[in-house]
Amino acid sequence: MKIIRATVLTIGEEILYGHILDTNANYISNALSDVGIKVVMHLSVGDIYDDILQALEVAGSKSDIVLITGGIGPTNDDITKKCLSDYFNSEIKLNQKVLDELSDYFKKRGFPFTERNQKQAYLPENAEIIPNAMGTAPGMWFKKDNKIFMSMPGVPHEMKHLLEEEVIPRLTGTFKTSIIYHKLIMTAGLGESWLAEKIEEWEDSLADWLSLAYLPSYGQVKLRLTARGQDKQFLIKGVESYIRSLYKYIGQYIYGEDGETIQEAIGKKLISSQQTLAIAESCTGGYISHLITSVPGSSAYYKGGVIAYNNSIKESTIKVKHETLQKYGAVSEETVKEMADGIRLSFNTDYAVATSGIAGPGGGTAEKPVGTVWIAISGPDGCTTKKLTILKDRSSNIKYSSVQALVLLWQRISQKN
Amino acid sequence: MKIIRATVLTIGEEILYGHILDTNANYISNALSDVGIKVVMHLSVGDIYDDILQALEVAGSKSDIVLITGGIGPTNDDITKKCLSDYFNSEIKLNQKVLDELSDYFKKRGFPFTERNQKQAYLPENAEIIPNAMGTAPGMWFKKDNKIFMSMPGVPHEMKHLLEEEVIPRLTGTFKTSIIYHKLIMTAGLGESWLAEKIEEWEDSLADWLSLAYLPSYGQVKLRLTARGQDKQFLIKGVESYIRSLYKYIGQYIYGEDGETIQEAIGKKLISSQQTLAIAESCTGGYISHLITSVPGSSAYYKGGVIAYNNSIKESTIKVKHETLQKYGAVSEETVKEMADGIRLSFNTDYAVATSGIAGPGGGTAEKPVGTVWIAISGPDGCTTKKLTILKDRSSNIKYSSVQALVLLWQRISQKN
Numbered sequence: 001m002k003i004i005r006a007t008v009l010t011i012g013e014e015i016l017y018g019h020i021l022d023t024n025a026n027y028i029s030n031a032l033s034d035v036g037i038k039v040v041m042h043l044s045v046g047d048i049y050d051d052i053l054q055a056l057e058v059a060g061s062k063s064d065i066v067l068i069t070g071g072i073g074p075t076n077d078d079i080t081k082k083c084l085s086d087y088f089n090s091e092i093k094l095n096q097k098v099l100d101e102l103s104d105y106f107k108k109r110g111f112p113f114t115e116r117n118q119k120q121a122y123l124p125e126n127a128e129i130i131p132n133a134m135g136t137a138p139g140m141w142f143k144k145d146n147k148i149f150m151s152m153p154g155v156p157h158e159m160k161h162l163l164e165e166e167v168i169p170r171l172t173g174t175f176k177t178s179i180i181y182h183k184l185i186m187t188a189g190l191g192e193s194w195l196a197e198k199i200e201e202w203e204d205s206l207a208d209w210l211s212l213a214y215l216p217s218y219g220q221v222k223l224r225l226t227a228r229g230q231d232k233q234f235l236i237k238g239v240e241s242y243i244r245s246l247y248k249y250i251g252q253y254i255y256g257e258d259g260e261t262i263q264e265a266i267g268k269k270l271i272s273s274q275q276t277l278a279i280a281e282s283c284t285g286g287y288i289s290h291l292i293t294s295v296p297g298s299s300a301y302y303k304g305g306v307i308a309y310n311n312s313i314k315e316s317t318i319k320v321k322h323e324t325l326q327k328y329g330a331v332s333e334e335t336v337k338e339m340a341d342g343i344r345l346s347f348n349t350d351y352a353v354a355t356s357g358i359a360g361p362g363g364g365t366a367e368k369p370v371g372t373v374w375i376a377i378s379g380p381d382g383c384t385t386k387k388l389t390i391l392k393d394r395s396s397n398i399k400y401s402s403v404q405a406l407v408l409l410w411q412r413i414s415q416k417n
Numbered sequence: 418m419k420i421i422r423a424t425v426l427t428i429g430e431e432i433l434y435g436h437i438l439d440t441n442a443n444y445i446s447n448a449l450s451d452v453g454i455k456v457v458m459h460l461s462v463g464d465i466y467d468d469i470l471q472a473l474e475v476a477g478s479k480s481d482i483v484l485i486t487g488g489i490g491p492t493n494d495d496i497t498k499k500c501l502s503d504y505f506n507s508e509i510k511l512n513q514k515v516l517d518e519l520s521d522y523f524k525k526r527g528f529p530f531t532e533r534n535q536k537q538a539y540l541p542e543n544a545e546i547i548p549n550a551m552g553t554a555p556g557m558w559f560k561k562d563n564k565i566f567m568s569m570p571g572v573p574h575e576m577k578h579l580l581e582e583e584v585i586p587r588l589t590g591t592f593k594t595s596i597i598y599h600k601l602i603m604t605a606g607l608g609e610s611w612l613a614e615k616i617e618e619w620e621d622s623l624a625d626w627l628s629l630a631y632l633p634s635y636g637q638v639k640l641r642l643t644a645r646g647q648d649k650q651f652l653i654k655g656v657e658s659y660i661r662s663l664y665k666y667i668g669q670y671i672y673g674e675d676g677e678t679i680q681e682a683i684g685k686k687l688i689s690s691q692q693t694l695a696i697a698e699s700c701t702g703g704y705i706s707h708l709i710t711s712v713p714g715s716s717a718y719y720k721g722g723v724i725a726y727n728n729s730i731k732e733s734t735i736k737v738k739h740e741t742l743q744k745y746g747a748v749s750e751e752t753v754k755e756m757a758d759g760i761r762l763s764f765n766t767d768y769a770v771a772t773s774g775i776a777g778p779g780g781g782t783a784e785k786p787v788g789t790v791w792i793a794i795s796g797p798d799g800c801t802t803k804k805l806t807i808l809k810d811r812s813s814n815i816k817y818s819s820v821q822a823l824v825l826l827w828q829r830i831s832q833k834n
Binding site: 013014015016017018019020021022023025026027028029030031032033038039040041042043044045046048051054055058062073108109110111112114116117134155157161279281285286287288289290292293294296297298299302303304305306307308309310312313316317346347348359360361362363394395398 | 438443463475632641706709715719733763764765809810811
């Protein structure tokens with residue numbers, strides 16, 4: 001089977017200055033690899049006519065597909081559009097349909113539709129225009145000598161949406177690619193090396209058309225199985241059979257498959273048991289509630305939370321006893337227990353999570369250094385606690401302890417610890 | 418003065434698969450920008466002879482300096498070395514000095530000196546060899562037609578050491594470079610195109626040694642001024658003077674400089690005025706509190722928050738009236754006002770922020786579609802509100818409205834709206 005080659009071209013000075021990392025090229029490469037398209041080159045150039053044109057030529061000489069991001073916002077002086085238009089021997093003309101859509105976009109938001117914005121409706125005549133549901137710069141799809149060139153906006157969430165909804169389906173429809181089938185198994189509660197030890201025998205049994213990768217992050221480990229071949233049904237069935245046997249080794253640590261998050265797994269459990277949740281946070285500052293409420297439909301089980309940063313709020317809003325704070329301090333098993341029990345009672349929920357700790361960089365002591373975090377899970381069957389000692393920076397301490405709290409909650413509600 | 422142009426070329430499949438981010442290109446670009454060398458292109462290719470050779474040709478045609486990383490480790494099959502050798506019409510020969518050093522390196526560590534390692538001493542004859550103090554693959558410095566090509570290992574800490582200790586000093590010694598001085602101005606409250614209109618006159622007045630870039634994200638726009646010249650003091654003073662005049666055009670939208678975040682700007686203001694803050698969130702689900710508490714030392718002004726996801730919590734914990742919820746609904750100006758006033762009163766703070774909206778994808782109606790968000794800021798001088806209509810996905814709706822709430826808070830506490 002012919003290998004389909006792609007080049008990713010990013011346009012913008014800020015990448016060349018080193019001010020931002022080229023995460024778009026990385027994201028696009030991953031997405032192309034997933035559908036069996038081989039990325040042979042990344043190219044980054046600035047908003048300069050000659051550089052962009054040469055980049056288009058080099059990219060076109062090496063690849064069947066050229067995916068371009070950046071250089072088409074309202075303040076980019078249209079150099080990218082001019083280059084694409086010249087490269088494809090086209091002309092830039094007003095696209096009435098795009099103009100109407102843009103006008104509508106601005107009207108809906110109650111924003112003035114300025115001349116600068118109107119210019120975005122002037123587009124190369126021979127491009128197929130692909131609407132950008134997330135912004136104002138539309139995508140442009142070109143075909144030349146059986147090669148596809150696609151120009152996308154550089155704003156990451158706009159690019160991702162266009163890539164996933166439009167570009168990948170069009171590419172897999174246009175080119176016949178070899179089949180790659182990925183399966184992700186989401187685990188929590190066991191570190192990478194302990195997990196590896198537990199599944200060593202299983203890993204040794206994997207067929208040669210299968211490869212395994214460990215992808216750890218913040219106390220969770222994703223296992224990625226990659227199967228390669230020609231017969232998709234064969235690959236899917238084979239992977240399924242291996243996964244059934246994987247559950248025998250580490251079933252109690254698996255919370256989901258295919259990129260499911262721990263907060264989604266928690267949501268599913270709570271919906272099926274018709275139970276509810278409240279969260280009292282101190283050091284995690286709202287991040288656990290943010291993770292829980294990032295799941296669509298979370299209002300069905302999440303009643304609310306309190307960020308009790310100041311001790312006075314711990315006392316007044318979630319009924320931690322003044323004496324407990326006095327005697328044991330805010331960062332203690334006793335306080336975090338009262339926080340969890342207190343919010344569970346006052347918010348009238350089945351479960352409650354509480355955290356209290358020292359995120360840093362200030363506030364540490366010899367006895368309770370930065371990175372000391374207490375977590376409590378209160379439920380119908382009582383209150384359990386855990387102490388973490390993390391030793392990362394503030395941002396990582398917050399994120400790591402939030403995910404750990406969710407892992408503990410998941411273990412409790414699924415009775416897996 | 419002649420602008421010195423550079424291309425960064427990274428060699429390795431793992432970047433093209435999207436498995437790792439190309440942090441080397443980013444690091445090198447930053448380092449080159451700092452000494453006034455203009456990076457005009459990034460290129461990434463795999464370990465393939467034709468691709469590397471073409472990349473060397475493209476890079477050499479565009480730039481005075483080509484910095485190469487990767488492709489020279491003990492498992493890379495010497496393709497990069499062969500390409501460099503052919504490109505420079507050289508031959509690969511045993512370098513006795515490097516062999517001795519390598520032998521010494523392995524002896525010191527008690528490792529066997531394998532054939533694979535010995536191969537690393539076979540090097541292009543016309544390269545100047547630059548020892549790699551951090552590993553076994555040495556750097557290679559080539560000169561051709563007044564252009565410099567430098568090959569470095571791909572392991573980040575080896576590359577960084579070689580770059581800083583050897584490459585940058587050699588480059589600034591070889592080329593007379595101009596000085597580049599960057600300044601970031603952080604703005605909020607005005608979109609990219611409206612900002613551009615407001616400062617059009619100012620932008621037109623910029624000297625030719627200055628360039629301006631707009632870097633937008635989630636309702637904020639960074640303005641990056643880049644000055645180029647010979648005299649650093651002149652550049653700094655010139656930029657300062659332009660920035661003073663910029664404040665006359667858009668002073669009320671500028672919250673900071675040089676990468677400061679809006680939550681840091683808010684923290685500074687509250688610390689200097691010794692005022693406090695509470696946050697009542699519904700649709701933003703804790704994300705605003707997370708942003709506020711991501712700032713070290715935020716416990717000095719942030720007392721706490723409530724995530725009132727369920728209406729019962731809005732009533733019980735922050736005293737929204739039952740009739741208000743009945744009459745106007747949770748997503749309304751009346752409710753969000755009572756949320757802000759209610760938490761300000763019960764948490765006894767100077768300011769309070771409240772949000773209520775429909776993050777989606779479910780829950781929208783014709784009258785209140787997904788993306789409808791009400792924000793209220795309550796303070797000593799009363800309560801102000803704003804309605805947003807966002808029309809993005811759930812995650813973006815949450816993040817965008819959280820940042821907008823912080824922008825409104827910042828405008829209120831700095832009396833800039």
